[in-house]
Amino acid sequence: MKKMIVTVMLGVLWGINGPKIYISADMEGVVGAVTGAQLGPSGFEYERFRKFMTAEVNAAIEGARSAGAGEILVADSHGNGQNLLIDKLPKDVQIVRSWPRPLGMVGGLDKRFDGAIFLGYHSSTDNLEGVRAHTFSSARLTSVKLNGTAVSEGVWNAAIAGEMGIPVIMVSGDDATVAEVSSLVGNVEGAVVKYALSFHSAKTLHPEAAFDLIRDKAEQAVKNIKRYKPYRVKSPVTVTMSFKHYRPVELLGYLSMFERIDSHSIRYGAKTMEEASRIRTFILSYEGGNSVP
Numbered sequence: 001m002k003k004m005i006v007t008v009m010l011g012v013l014w015g016i017n018g019p020k021i022y023i024s025a026d027m028e029g030v031v032g033a034v035t036g037a038q039l040g041p042s043g044f045e046y047e048r049f050r051k052f053m054t055a056e057v058n059a060a061i062e063g064a065r066s067a068g069a070g071e072i073l074v075a076d077s078h079g080n081g082q083n084l085l086i087d088k089l090p091k092d093v094q095i096v097r098s099w100p101r102p103l104g105m106v107g108g109l110d111k112r113f114d115g116a117i118f119l120g121y122h123s124s125t126d127n128l129e130g131v132r133a134h135t136f137s138s139a140r141l142t143s144v145k146l147n148g149t150a151v152s153e154g155v156w157n158a159a160i161a162g163e164m165g166i167p168v169i170m171v172s173g174d175d176a177t178v179a180e181v182s183s184l185v186g187n188v189e190g191a192v193v194k195y196a197l198s199f200h201s202a203k204t205l206h207p208e209a210a211f212d213l214i215r216d217k218a219e220q221a222v223k224n225i226k227r228y229k230p231y232r233v234k235s236p237v238t239v240t241m242s243f244k245h246y247r248p249v250e251l252l253g254y255l256s257m258f259e260r261i262d263s264h265s266i267r268y269g270a271k272t273m274e275e276a277s278r279i280r281t282f283i284l285s286y287e288g289g290n291s292v293p
Ligand SMILES: [Zn+2]
Pocket: 026, 027, 028, 077, 078, 079
């Protein structure tokens, strides 16, 4: 009985004082996901993979909690932003859903958090390797650069967190994703749940093995949270975006804040990553008229 009281008290203390963890969950990097068949409501395996995505988030939460994590906020950051089965998450976490969000895939992140975990992430549109490699929009963008360096969503989001003084402590996805984030962001725990063979093929772990790996890595990451450094990019930041189609580039070029640097690319400056993110979100989300579904 005494032991139970102590455990509960520790739990309460951790809840208040333990590291606050932010989880951004994407889906392309979820174990076994290789094509659109798993990634959207029209895919024949989508319902099954929503469960896997949710199980990966739960595994990370369990790992983080066993290392003493306190508050946890989870952002559903894939597709329509409504993939996670929210009633299957622990009742003491909160969830960010749907779009648009000024901070995109890290919507809801603020300075109170101590570490960020990126789950189910994928490599960038500039990367020759990786399952479903793209940056923000596979249909619309061919490259995104921060201060001249091509970045993935993971690196972009790490820079937003870094500006708030928050380190990325763990990333999961295929081998290309983990390598790409680590090469720019530096020391993070990486959970490789599959190995890319091509854009639409991978050698994948078994789901249960992936959940175990994610649980372990999240536990390590939170246990060693002081070892990870925020990823800071030099500000003001310069963002270069290349599009598949000339049209958005032509129209953005009408505005003096954007420089059209070639037929398919624009460049803009922003004082901070937060501002860079707001502008990026506007560019990719704005539609004239009422586009609310
Ligand atoms: Zn996605």
